[in-house]
Amino acid sequence: MKVDKHLFCALTQFWNPAYSCFTFRKVDLVPTVEEYMALLQCAKIQVDRVYSRAVNAPIFLKRLMNITGMSEQWVTARIKQNRDNKCISWKNLKNIVLAHPDANKRIDVFALSIYGLVVFSKTLRHVDEAVTDLFDRLDKGVTPVLAILAETFRSLNACWRAGEGRFIGCAQLLLAWFHSHFWKVDKVSYQEEDVEWRAPWLLPDKILYRCGDFGWVPLLGI
Known part of the structure; x- marks a missing residue:
């Protein structure tokens, strides 16, 4: 996927570092673990080990x-x-x-x-x-999605604060996620209440939405 530099620069302007999400007027969007797992087709990897880290990792x-x-x-x-x-x-x-x-x-x-x-x-x-x-x-069955998202969030925060800078992360994957949420049908009038903000390819499944007693908080933003 070719990266549209102008689109990517515009996208970063909507990043909200305080809430770790993109804010488009009344709509907040953020890449989730489940969405990235679907995009990368790694749903069969052990989801319960998404936050694990080996104690004695090799050097x-x-x-x-x-x-x-x-x-x-x-x-x-x-x-x-x-x-x-x-x-x-x-x-x-x-x-x-x-x-x-x-x-x-x-x-x-x-x-x-x-x-x-x-x-x-x-x-x-x-x-x-x-x-x-x-x-x-x-190779041990631990999903890479958490690391990819963490690096994406960290780099978006850095670029937003500096007003410029090099994005260190997978820009292609972020843009693929972005395009999946924005679509257009010509000659059809939609009202705001007619639009459901979700990726049409994302299969219904259990999602992570809570961190301890904090509900609806992006886990990577804690």
Whole structure:
């Protein structure tokens, strides 16, 4: 999906950081865990573990070794320090995708690169350490949606406060969600009460709408 920069910039102007939602006059819209799970077609992943985090998670070096299938010496030589985080160059990962003898490893490294370069593009042409943590947990059946939404909300808040800036997140996915809520039928007059604000593709299911005693509060905004 091609990103319409002008539409995306306009969309960020409607972001309400106080309530962590988009406000269009009397209508508030916010991407939910359930909607993103439907868009990413990962509804079969363990929903009850959406907020879980491993206590003894492997370090960046070990995660890269597990994902790439490369030796400790090879990985250590290619890890770079970028400010407070560590990362690895896409150039190094590309070589694995093209030449690794294990087809499954080639697929895993390519998928990791998509997450690091497109979904969580933090450092240009590099995959950040945090992305490998997310990718490592995917194999354990933990949904990536929470991390994607959290990064989306954080970046929207940062862009809104600064009035500008680079959006670090999956812009394509956010725009796909946005388009799913806004549609137009020519030559038909609709009143406000005739419109139901929901995605037509979202299957009815249980939703998360409460955090402790706080009802109707976006869980990611707490």
